[in-house]
Amino acid sequence: MGSEEVLIVGGGVMGLSIALALKQKGMTARVVCRNPQEAASLAAAGMLAPQAEGLSAGSMRDLCIQSRDLYPTWVKDLETIGQCSTGYWASGILSPALNGPEASPFNHDRNQWADVSKMRAIQPTLSDEVQGGWWFPEDAQVDNRKLYRALRAAARVQNIPIQIATVTKFIHTGDRITSLMTTDGELQAQHYVLATGAWSEELLPIPVKPRKGQMLAVTMPMEDGLPVRTVLFGEDIYLVPRQDGRLVIGATSEDVGFLPGNTPSGIMQLLQGATRLIPAIAKWPIEEFWYGYRPVTPDDLPILGESQYRNLTYATGHGRNGILLTPITGKLIADWITTQTNNPLLAAFHWSRLIA
Numbered sequence: 001m002g003s004e005e006v007l008i009v010g011g012g013v014m015g016l017s018i019a020l021a022l023k024q025k026g027m028t029a030r031v032v033c034r035n036p037q038e039a040a041s042l043a044a045a046g047m048l049a050p051q052a053e054g055l056s057a058g059s060m061r062d063l064c065i066q067s068r069d070l071y072p073t074w075v076k077d078l079e080t081i082g083q084c085s086t087g088y089w090a091s092g093i094l095s096p097a098l099n100g101p102e103a104s105p106f107n108h109d110r111n112q113w114a115d116v117s118k119m120r121a122i123q124p125t126l127s128d129e130v131q132g133g134w135w136f137p138e139d140a141q142v143d144n145r146k147l148y149r150a151l152r153a154a155a156r157v158q159n160i161p162i163q164i165a166t167v168t169k170f171i172h173t174g175d176r177i178t179s180l181m182t183t184d185g186e187l188q189a190q191h192y193v194l195a196t197g198a199w200s201e202e203l204l205p206i207p208v209k210p211r212k213g214q215m216l217a218v219t220m221p222m223e224d225g226l227p228v229r230t231v232l233f234g235e236d237i238y239l240v241p242r243q244d245g246r247l248v249i250g251a252t253s254e255d256v257g258f259l260p261g262n263t264p265s266g267i268m269q270l271l272q273g274a275t276r277l278i279p280a281i282a283k284w285p286i287e288e289f290w291y292g293y294r295p296v297t298p299d300d301l302p303i304l305g306e307s308q309y310r311n312l313t314y315a316t317g318h319g320r321n322g323i324l325l326t327p328i329t330g331k332l333i334a335d336w337i338t339t340q341t342n343n344p345l346l347a348a349f350h351w352s353r354l355i356a
């Protein structure tokens with residue numbers, strides 16, 4: 001497609017990673033986004049957890065594992081370009097079980113079961129209630145807020161314009177998008193990408209809805225090193241330690257549309273789940289509460305690749321796995337736009353599975 005210009009709607013990690021991947025292929029790309037502070041990218045915890053999430057075998061698991069495995073080299077390149085750390089940490093993820101493997105809601109491979117003594121060797125401060133769990137040494141984490149800053153820095157270095165404006169309408173003639181109406185006037189490009197997460201259905205008729213997640217962070221005491229050394233992925237609760245002593249605790253999963261705010265019941269649920277795993281958390285200072293909106297589809301799979309329009313590509317609906325799927329989405333979408341050849345990996349994520 002030569003140096004055709006691509007206009008990406010959405011300035012979260014997904015939109016930025018697609019813009020950078022296109023740039024690396026010699027294309028010009030620019031981004032238009034509303035309020036980057038609202039993006040799920042900043043609300044997430046940054047777990048890279050295809051195994052701990054217990055995804056069943058199939059295309060989604062393949063996509064997630066491939067993306068996790070791209071992370072080390074992808075962040076290295078990004079950090080070199082933007083001169084900014086992403087906080088990527090190959091910490092492994094421990095999935096504690098409170099009632100033994102049979103009663104656990106997870107259906108993990110028994111080969112990865114770790115008994116109590118192995119669990120405590122990895123994470124000594126676990127509660128006495130923990131009866132063992134699963135250990136996924138290849139799962140990892142990234143500091144999603146640092147990742148977002150690193151992507152912005154890399155975009156700046158690569159001269160990718162990021163325009164703050166609200167897109168109000170896609171204008172089309174037949175099966176081609178001709179322009180976008182925005183609060184900053186009309187914008188045109190030869191190709192368009194929709195990467196607007198939970199807000200996608202406001203722009204085009206694709207079934208992506210918000211699923212709210214509430215989160216909080218506490219400060220860990222650091223006198224004897226990190227008291228939480230690895231990600232703990234429990235039943236309806238996860239704890240994600242950062243190396244600077246912040247401990248991110250998440251997350252509720254609520255079908256309440258775009259209802260804003262943290263609630264006492266949401267925060268209580270998180271604190272009960274967290275202290276059940278690590279009782280000492282009850283005494284650590286609270287740093288912050290926040291919430292965000294996961295973009296979910298009816299089958300919990302993203303919508304990726306071609307659309308009903310010849311010059312519009314979808315990259316939305318990543319649900320619980322947006323941060324994890326950022327590198328592979330950038331790569332697959334840039335490949336699709338430049339070659340118009342569908343990677344077989346994209347087949348399961350085609351929009352037509354959801355719209356008659």
Ligand code: GLY
Nearest residue numbers: 213250251320321
């Ligand atoms: N990735 C975990 C969550 O969405 O809560």
